[in-house]
Amino acid sequence: MTAFTNYFSDVYRTFRSVAIGMSVTMRQMFAPVVTLQYPNVKKAMPERVRNRLYMNFDDCIGCELCAKACPVDCIDIEVMKAPPTENLGETSTGQKKRIYVTKFDIDIAKCCYCGLCVYPCPTECLKMTDVYEFSEFDRNNLIYNFGTMTPMEIEVAKGKVKQNEEEQAAKKAVAAAQAAAAKATAAAQAAATPAPVPPSPAVLAPQPPDKDAQTPPKAE
Amino acid sequence: MEFITSALENQILLTVLNAALPLLFILPYALVTIYIEMKMAAHMQNRLAYMQTGYHGTLQPFADIVKLLQKEDIIPTAADKFLFILAPYLVFVGTYASFAVLPFSSAYAGSELDLGIFYLVAASSLVVVGILMAGWASNNKWSLFGALRSAAQIVSYEIPAALAILGVVMIAGTMNLQTLTSLQSGGIHEWIIFGGTLPLGHKLALIPFIVVLFVIYLISSMAEVNRTPFDIPEAESELVQGYNTEYSGMKFAIFYLAEYANLFLVSAVAVVLFFGGWASPFGELMSGPLWGTFWFVTKGMLFVCLNIWLRWTLPRMRVDQLMYVSWKVMTPFALLCVIVIGFILVL
Structure with missing residues (x-):
């Protein structure tokens, strides 16, 4: 007898579950859509988002702290110490620049977006922006050259440094x-008078x- | 029909036009249904579906057709070439042949066959042959499994479907779909789901059994078009794409078109059998050949939408569950209903 009642209760439960399922899908059909139409509509990024690195070269003093902090070595800096007579200007924070930065490359393809380079910068010229759409067809385009010195300027600077060294x-x-x-x-004096005068001064x-x-x- | 007959004296041209008219309906219908299906599916999942091509993606079905047209038509080396090419057309022919007896309006039915519904059941069985042919010719395990499952499923579910149809035919006393529709044209209370034109006592006694028959027909028709929850022949997670795994380009498009055409076909049969076909629900109001087409297509589309709704609600059934439902639940219930309806009609 249980098999008999089970049979009918199965039929009943089938229809009941189908009805429940259909009511769920019908309700969902008029529920608000969660799709974001991405290229047209963009989600607001969190305030402290870490995406593409931006570097303000005008403020760089060439201390290389960022390159040392980078765990993946994606920042490539070449510097030359400027002669003391040379005036390289000041950063926006009022710090005097003393070093020629001949190369400041960030390989953003290597970057792991940890943000460790941002904190050591004494002039706050490195920062992480909320830009995340920067894919490229050629990997070399992902090496960003932030350095603004032209090859000619570098030559001139090199000449000055060399002259200064000479x-x-x-x-x-x-x-x-x-x-x-x-x-x-x-x-000679010491030999004449044995008083112990320190030689360093x-x-x-x-x-x-x-x-x-x-x-x-x-x-x- | 008369105005076409009067406009065209040429008998051959007339026959060709008569045969081509359902196609003129199927092609735009398929495009619209693809769009509706994608939108309904997406909104049930809180998504948006097509949005880029045209206003809210309305041109996407056309883009899909263009894509399918320019795709490479691959025939596997190990496939049986002749059968492989023949199969999709056979599937479509099986479906399209059934459209011949559908009364689209009081003025048009491809053929007002006296054996209408019987012919329809027989002709739509041709689809099984096409699907089996596709699976066998593909020379692919998945295709063959899909085809075998499809054959088993369609053959099993044709029995409760045929019994449900039999119940209706007993009430109406005719197999001619055009006559069957005319019988129900007196308004919503004369539809067969509400007992047809019988006396009131008979009607009230009949209604529960007809409703059960209608539900049985609805379920088995869903199984016959191989759609979820009965899509085990195409079960993506088990069989890749089932019998059309190896098909690409235009042949796949024809399978697709045949599936959608079949979907309308079974919906239309449900409409003709239970919901008055082209007959207006308000009796004489809003009736006429053109209104008839409108009602027929609208009712059919409602059932198509019901199918889509169910498809995106229910999960796929297991093969043994499928057989259980057909043989142990629907067939006994349908038989019982047919017998009881017979007794009620005799009394």
Whole structure:
């Protein structure tokens, strides 16, 4: 008898479940649509979203902290120390620029969007934007060249740096000669009077302010 | 029909035109139904479906047709070429032949055959041959399995469907679909689902059994067009695409067209048998040849939409469940109803 009643209750439950299912789909049919028509309508990004890196080259002081922080080494920087006489201007935060940045490339294809490069930047010139549509057909287009120095400017800068180095080298030679002479006289004096005069002030005194302290012993 | 006959004296041209008229309906109907189906499916899942081609994607079915037309028509090397090419056309012919007896309006039915509904059941069985042919000729395990399942399913479900049709034929006393519709043209209360033109006592006694027969016909017609929940011949997750796995391009399009045409066919049969065909629900009001076509197509489309609704609601049945429903539930119920209707009519 149970088989008999089961048979009819199965028939009943079938129709009941079909009716429930149909009412669910009918209700869903007039429920609000959740589709976002993506290229036309875009979802608002969260406030602190991390997408494409943006770099304001005008504010870069060439400290390379970002390149060191990057876990995937996608930031490629080449720098040259500018001569002290050269005026490279200031950043928007008022910091003086002292270094030529000849190359500042970010390989955004390698970037893992961790944002670790953003925090160390002392002038806040690196930041992550909310731009996420930047696919390219050629992978090389994903290497962004933020550096604004033209090859000619780089050559000029290189010349200046070289000239400065030569001048510095010449100065060093002069200073070394002077230092040697001073040392010789000091030694002579020391030999005459055995009072223990520390030699360093005498050595450093004639040197220019940015002169390396290690130079005189080398020159000897 | 008369105005066409009077306009065209040429008998051959007349026959060709007469035969081509349902096609003129099927092609736009298929496009519209593809669109409706995609939209309904999407909205049931809180999606939008086509939005880019034309206003709300209205041109998408045309784009689909163009895509199918320019696709490469691949015939597998190991396939039986002749049968492989023949199969989709046979499936479509089976469906289209059944359209011959459908009374689209009081003025037009391809053929006012006295054995109308009997012919329709017989002709639509030709689809099974086409599907089996497709599965066998593809020389592919999935195709063959799909075809075998389809054959088993259609043959099983034709029995309750035929019994349901038999019940209606007993009440109406005719197999001619045009006459059957004329009998119901007196308004909504004369539709066979409400007992036809019989006396009131008979009607009230008949209605529950006719409703059961209608439900049985609806379920078995869904099984006959191989749509979810009875889409085991095409079960994507098991059989790739079933019997049309190896078909591409225009041949696949013909399978697709045949499926949609078949969907309308079974809906139209349900309409003619239970819901008065081209007859207006308001009796004499809004009746006439053109209104007839309107009512026929509208009612048919409502059933098509019901099919789509069910398709996107229910999951696929298992093969054994499918057989269980057909042989152990629907066939006994249909038989019982037919017997009871017979007794009521005799009394």
